[in-house]
Amino acid sequence: MQTRICEVRAAKDPLVIEGLAIPYDTPAEVSGYTEIVRAGALDGVNLDDILLCCNHNMSDVPLARSPKTMTLTVSGAGLEFRANLPDTEQGREVYTAVKRGDLTKMSFAFSVAENGETFENNTRTITKIARIFEISPVNFPAYNDTAVYARNKNIEGESHMQNYNPITGTNFESGADVTDADYKNAFFKSMLGQTLTATETRAYNAAKAEKRADVFNTLTNSAAVVPDATLNEIISKARTMGGLFAEIRLFTIPSNVTVPVGTPTGKALWHIEGAPVDREKADVNPVSFSGYELLKIFSLSVAAKRMSVAAFESYITEELTESLRAAIGDAIVSGTGAGQPTGILTGVTWDATNSIDVSTFSSDNILQLIALLKRGYGNGAKFAMSSHTLYNRVYHTKTATGDYIFTTNNQNDTIIRLFGFPIVVDDFIEDDTILFGNFKYYGVNIPEGIAVEVSRESGFTSGLIDYRAMAVTDGKPLVNEAFVKLTITT
Numbered sequence: 126m127q128t129r130i131c132e133v134r135a136a137k138d139p140l141v142i143e144g145l146a147i148p149y150d151t152p153a154e155v156s157g158y159t160e161i162v163r164a165g166a167l168d169g170v171n172l173d174d175i176l177l178c179c180n181h182n183m184s185d186v187p188l189a190r191s192p193k194t195m196t197l198t199v200s201g202a203g204l205e206f207r208a209n210l211p212d213t214e215q216g217r218e219v220y221t222a223v224k225r226g227d228l229t230k231m232s233f234a235f236s237v238a239e240n241g242e243t244f245e246n247n248t249r250t251i252t253k254i255a256r257i258f259e260i261s262p263v264n265f266p267a268y269n270d271t272a273v274y275a276r277n278k279n280i281e282g283e284s285h286m287q288n289y290n291p292i293t294g295t296n297f298e299s300g301a302d303v304t305d306a307d308y309k310n311a312f313f314k315s316m317l318g319q320t321l322t323a324t325e326t327r328a329y330n331a332a333k334a335e336k337r338a339d340v341f342n343t344l345t346n347s348a349a350v351v352p353d354a355t356l357n358e359i360i361s362k363a364r365t366m367g368g369l370f371a372e373i374r375l376f377t378i379p380s381n382v383t384v385p386v387g388t389p390t391g392k393a394l395w396h397i398e399g400a401p402v403d404r405e406k407a408d409v410n411p412v413s414f415s416g417y418e419l420l421k422i423f424s425l426s427v428a429a430k431r432m433s434v435a436a437f438e439s440y441i442t443e444e445l446t447e448s449l450r451a452a453i454g455d456a457i458v459s460g461t462g463a464g465q466p467t468g469i470l471t472g473v474t475w476d477a478t479n480s481i482d483v484s485t486f487s488s489d490n491i492l493q494l495i496a497l498l499k500r501g502y503g504n505g506a507k508f509a510m511s512s513h514t515l516y517n518r519v520y521h522t523k524t525a526t527g528d529y530i531f532t533t534n535n536q537n538d539t540i541i542r543l544f545g546f547p548i549v550v551d552d553f554i555e556d557d558t559i560l561f562g563n564f565k566y567y568g569v570n571i572p573e574g575i576a577v578e579v580s581r582e583s584g585f586t587s588g589l590i591d592y593r594a595m596a597v598t599d600g601k602p603l604v605n606e607a608f609v610k611l612t613i614t615t
Contacts, residue, residue: 140210140220144273146197146231146260147204151270152248157377159248160267166241166254167204172197176259177208179219180331181234183259188216204233206260223262224275230266231273234258244382264331308332309352313434316349316441316579316592348578351445351594356574359442363450368551369469369509370454372564374603379572380416386566386603389501414570414599417465421448424589427581445575445594453569456600458553466600469560469567473605480610486518488530490611491544494561497609502563509549509560518557518613519543557613566607569600 149164175197177189189195189208196207210216222228234257241253262273311325321329329349351359364371378384388410423444429437453466460468473479479497483490498506510519522530532542541548546561554560573596580591602608 140212140216141207142210142220142223142262142273142275143207144205144231145203145271146206147233147257148268148270149201149203151268153268155249155267157247158244158379160251161248162203162251162254164201166251167199170199170254170257172199172257175257177206178259178261179215179228180263181232181259181261185215186211186213187259188219204257204260219262220275223273228262228264228273230263230269231260231271232263232266232268233260242382244378244384247378249379249382264327304328305352305354309354309438310434312349312352313437313441316577317432317434317437318430318579318581318590348576348595350573351441351575351577353574355438355442359446359449359575360571362442362446363453366446366450367549368450368454368553369457369549369564369567370450370569372507372509372549373457373567373569373600374565376414376568376570377572378414378570380414380570380597380599383411383413386410386412386568388604388606389504410604412568412601412603414568414572414601416572416597417599419449419452419596419598421445421452421594422591423594424591427588427590429590441577448594449575449596453598453600454551455553457567457569458551459555460600462601466569466598467602468600469602469608470555470558470610472602473608473610475610479606479608480612482612482614484613484615486522486613488522488524491530491559494559494609494611495544495546498562499606502566502607505563505565506561507547507549507564508543509551509554509564510558511552511554511556512550513552513556514554514559514613515548515550519559559611559613560608561611562608564607566602566604567600568603569598571596571598573597
């Protein structure tokens, strides 16, 4: 009997899938930027002990592992694979989904070697991969030139596409399309504990699984990323609430990627026909953003489950907008750089070349401050100060001829300019400190959006649902010479 059972199992057709997991030299859109893996990036990479998962779910038993049950090969096209799936429920489900054309693309988790990438014109070019952790058939791939096929069991020794539809002459489509609106509804309904539709469930699980970079590693598996439309609204509203957050430059590039930031160059020259043109080397400042975790915890009554999606979205948007504006706004000014962004006041080295300390404030001090700013940064420069400094120092100051040093908006009488330059009121700036410069030369990077997780454990005793939001972010002065400072000491 035991021999017969072994014979029956051996006679079963193997569950084999194969395809292209990492394509060379093909662009992909990842989190708002373009990513390209160049040919040769996999040269010398250790291909042993790499997992095959589904939708990057590494908490499940892997479908295969190299080299015993999966073969990986670096070819001219990229990383090709051939895997023997286990005869388990999950293995059969994945094989059937690939065979039917429900799963047709791949994705991969990896780390980049030191100096193995560049970032230019919003394009991340990867020239050297340090390690591959796992590859996965996925619902929503970043790289559309990946592929996964079920091996034809009837043709020994050959690969054969099983997702070809002889009726239409094309490949089967991978299931019903899901939209951004499906994920948006799924996200907020999941946060509320409401039941998702089948389409919403697919959109929600796929979006979570496709979050390839493990940047939110302090959150649980229940965490999900705020939909793009909501995130855009949060950032847009935060930037309209005034202060320096509305003035600085925002990035959505990968953490620890160095980007070049250009500084003002010389003027254009008149050219005489036939005369040689002198080349001017562009002056750039390389900047690399780290990834610091920004957390916010808030609670709602369990009655929130009965809220509409629109009402809950409005609440979450307001809560996260104020949190983001306050935390980043404070860091822009005085962040320490230790576990948080680096602020202008703390990140710039202040000395007599870029700062003035005065005991008695006068209009001449403002003119001296303007004169300190290096040539080229005056175009777009603004003053920034607290409302206390504005109304207790600047508002009452006059020139030697008795004229006020500010100009007002004639329609509503508000102060808008100081010696012709706009004024930004930011109460995160300490009183009796005035900053002047081009604040586009301060950058904030939010590479992965905002993730939110929900916990209902405290509801048993408190009747509350707890939410924890996290953003991975960093900020720092891009060019220190773009800022000057005046401090009133008494």
